[in-house]
Amino acid sequence: MNSKITLLRDYYNFLFGLFDYLQAPALAFARLYIGWIFFKAGLSKIDDWESTLFLFEYEYVVPFLSYEVAAYMATIGELVLPVLLAAGLLTRFAAAGLTIVNIVAVIAYLDISLAAINMHIVWGLALAAVMLLGGGKFSLDNKLKIS
Known part of the structure; x- marks a missing residue:
């Protein structure tokens, strides 16, 4: 009986x-994927700034901020934080910042579809994993010994 338990163990x-070996590439993939999603959103904002301002003024209801401040903050956050996240530099800070951007995006757009909410949940879960586990072995944080 004891040998069967030992064998099962x-x-x-x-x-x-094996999951220990998969953690680093999984975290790297999550960082790159989420970084790309948010970076593309930031690029779309600067691609047509007038439309961005229009959307923040009339479509998005960001609490406590003027539409201009909200547009600038969202754009800067979506261009800077994803680069940090993808590089794995100040990874937990970048993931926390993008989590705030993610939550505000869901709250601010009142006509958001269920499918879009589900995507934001997936992104939030990936960001939570990165916040909890850090950037992993394939990150600049690891090279620089930053927790």
Whole structure:
């Protein structure tokens, strides 16, 4: 009986030990994917700034901020934080900042579809994983010994 338990334990440890090796590439993929999503959103804002200001004035209801300040903050956040996230530099800070951007985006757009909400949830979960686990082995934080 004891040898069967030992054998099961060894198989279990081997199988789930593989997850330790997959953590670094999974975190790198999450950082790059989320970074790309938000960076593209930032690029679209600067591509047509007049439309961006129009949307922030008439479509998006950002609490406590004027539409101009909200537009600038969202654009800067979507252009700077994704670069930090993708590089794995100040990763947890970047993920926390993008989490705020993500939440405000859902709150600010009153006509958001269920599918869009679901995408924001997926992005939020990926950002939460990065905040909890850090940038991983393939990050500048790891090279610079930044937690």
